[in-house]
Amino acid sequence: MRAPAPLPEVRAKRASKGAPRLDHVTALHELSAIDLWDALHRRRVSAREVAEHFLARIDADASNAFVTVTPEAALARADAIDAADDRTPVILGLPFADKDLVQRAGVRTQFGSRAREGFVPTVSDPMAVVLDEAGGVSLGKTATPELGFAGHTSSALTGHTTLPGRPDLGAGGSSGGAAAAVAAGLLPFAPGSDGGGSVRIPAAVCGLVGLKPSRGRVPAHSGVGQIGGLSVAGPIARTVIDAALLMEAMLGRVNGVVPHRTTLRSPEHDQGSLLAAAMRGEGRYRIAVLEGTPWDDAVDVVIAQEARDAIAVAVRELDRAGHALEELAMPPLPGYAEVFARIWQFGAASVPFDDRQLSLVEPLTRWLVEEGRRLTAVDVGRAVSQATAFERTIVGAFAPFDAVLTPTAALPPRPLDWYGDDPEGSFQQQVRHTPQTSFVNVAGLPAITLPVHVTAEGLPMGAQLIGRPGEEATLLAIGRQLERRIPWEQRTLARFA
Template sequence: MDALHERTAVELRDLLAAGELTPTEVTEHFLDRIERLNPAVGAFATVTPERARKRAAELQETCGAGSGGDTPPPSGSLWGLPTGDKDLWNRAGVPTGFGSRAFAGLPPAEESDEIVQVLDDAGIVSLGKTAAPELGFPAYTEPVGAAPARTPWDLGRGAGGSSGGAAAAVAAGMLPFAPGSDGGGSIRIPAAACGVVGLKPTRGLLPAGSGVDSLGGLVVNGPIARTVADTALLLEAMLPRRAGGGVAHPYTLRAPSYAAGAYLAAAQRAELPDEAGGPRAARLGVTTSSAWDGFYDIAVSPEARAALDAGVGALAGVGHEVEQTVLAEAPEYAPAFRTLWMGGASAVPIDDPETLGRLEPLTQWLIRSGREVPARELAEAVRTLTGFERSLVAQVSAYDAVVTPALALTPRPIGWYDAEDPERNFEQQCQYTPFTSMLNVAGLPAITVPTHWTAPTAEAPAGLPMGVQIVGRPGGELTLLALAAQIEAAIPRPRAFPL
């Protein structure tokens, strides 16, 4: 049998269900991989080996795996599969660092967050906390006082953020897949920087992390994985269903509800069904325009254009209709988004001046600026972005999907972002990731998939990963998974793991 980390999550699931592997065997393999690679990659903020071993043993005992007895079969769609909790989420009994030195030494929470409970119910084994930047605000994961999360393709470059640790862990084979959260690109950015797949669901799709309960509806949870099928498998598990069908959560009413297994089937079938159930061609828009154009100097690098050309070429090659499009100018977007982003930061529950002073300059600037925003200005920003949402949804809905570069630049070197000037830092983040935040504002689903590797260098022997972002209509996850799977089939990766 191949090394377990070379198996996909779907393959591991099937081997576990058949009794050919045990949760303990899988857990030990990935813990060993973490012990060897995490010091270089910085994917985990906290590793919890003893808790993981205990959890694996409990799962194994509950279903009698390997015993041959008359005990119940494995329970949970992800039974025995390892993953990690983002270090912005609470797991009962495990410290949460929030990517910040200001929270060092705080006692662990007594209760787990909803997303953690959902994944536990699906049968996962948590191996620890994946690294995140301070409070999840930056698009890079380089917290002061902790090791940065690095893309395994070049350890001198960052993994992106804010789910940087999750993406780095998946790319390095320390986890088969990992959940993340995305308020402005925080799943898609690190997935692209690490050469893996990241999906931001439609606002309202997932009960835990729906986006409906956050300011402006920005933050949703979603999956990161090495393959499109594994991404779909984790998405399914994050969408718990009633025994009789449907999803037991009012926030999911906005998004379509499909039968269990539909997402994985779409990824594995890699076809867009027509009304008769047969495959059909899609009408795709392609653009390099973004909502930040005209506010900051946004330039799409040659590497990003090469990735876009490769992805679009793969889709055209299987028969899809492709046409260039330009998004409507939206000069109102950037100032309104900045106001909303700062308004969200203002609610961080830190009032003690000493604690606030231990935060990084970018975080302090966001919080202090947000607390100076008048209520009327924030309300106007929300109204402005609601109008932008209507416009962008209409533009995207004219197509089956719209394809953009995933990132405008190659993965950024560690230390590239200005650590002292928060205004400049914010601008740099937008220049690196101009295509992501507008989709959080619009609530649209989007998936990033690698399509191109740059020329090899001494620092990156296999090249740096670059990819495309595919944007769907509201509830269009099935289409996105099928299109991403077609790209995946058409464009081989240079090798499975860079390390």
């Protein structure tokens, strides 16, 4: 796999501002992913040195970001990269970790569930293969709630994953281990998956950038083929450029072409355009500020002042940057709560649990499975048909705008015990925390969360930008403009320095 075209431009930019700082080994985790890539490319540091450094940090982690660490395999992989002449892979020698929903041959993959405890697959999932082909070095598996069904990362098998530096607060979910690992400096970036907010929620909770691509955009985990088409893979990183770099790797280009294997695909862009858009951060756009959520008629949703403050910061800086800002009301989506719940329940019921395994799962999973098994084919068909109608409504309402702005979370990061033990109550608590993420999955649109604000208590609050189908580049460009005005990377660095 060859590096995208803009990478020579990256090298020129790095050279123009001076080589990445490598004055001592502890500086490695302080480098952005793009600067670390540059240092690896120039052989100013070896892939083995990088892997050893991050493995040592994982060893000292207190956030429970990792559930499996694979040092021997990682170092062997790093040595092979160091020995190779080819320096063009997209994420050459950069460490990452697979979310514990992604199977990697020979590596324990437990899906955060006691029902899958000790499972070791013999075949790797496409996303693991794609990131290997892109030159990455997997250090292990990051934590997830059971089967990724929750918006917070707590598991009876692996325990709580917490916001780094705040052991009383959860890291969000379901890609909570990935986000905690990046926020704690255990990885320069990390892949996650997002079926209702599972990249954006933990990224926002941990003060990071998280990008959910359009349905069909990432062939290895596209959403195509699932009932509802909700779940897609996306990157979590400290910076917009780093998120774009990992996104380029996740596309799995072969000779510059994204190898789509279905008829559903997002509009094709020029090679490397996502990274170029993030680096340049150019353009003036029409942006709507959304009021309301699709859950308002079913759940008592309250948008906290901290979330409104985050939007105020984003609006202020977007206005100063010259964008056109307008207000937009959430379009009516009658019955949304029931439709989304049915699709979520059907997804759970599709997991092939036998009676013994079902006896081992947690209350939320059992409730989802049992409710899903009660659904008839007519129930599911109607839910999918209604979700498609919602998609048309949302895409149509948002079409006049280049991006639509919402809070990523309605509330600040949540205490570990906030969701409770009652499964239906826990589901509603998740909705109260993040009522403006799942409808983006239903619509198949791209969205990015940006850590624009910090509360008086020092907690991150994110703003979400939702784009048109296939227009991840626009979101990255706007995100980079905000990043220049709000230097959030320094906040994260300060947390784990």
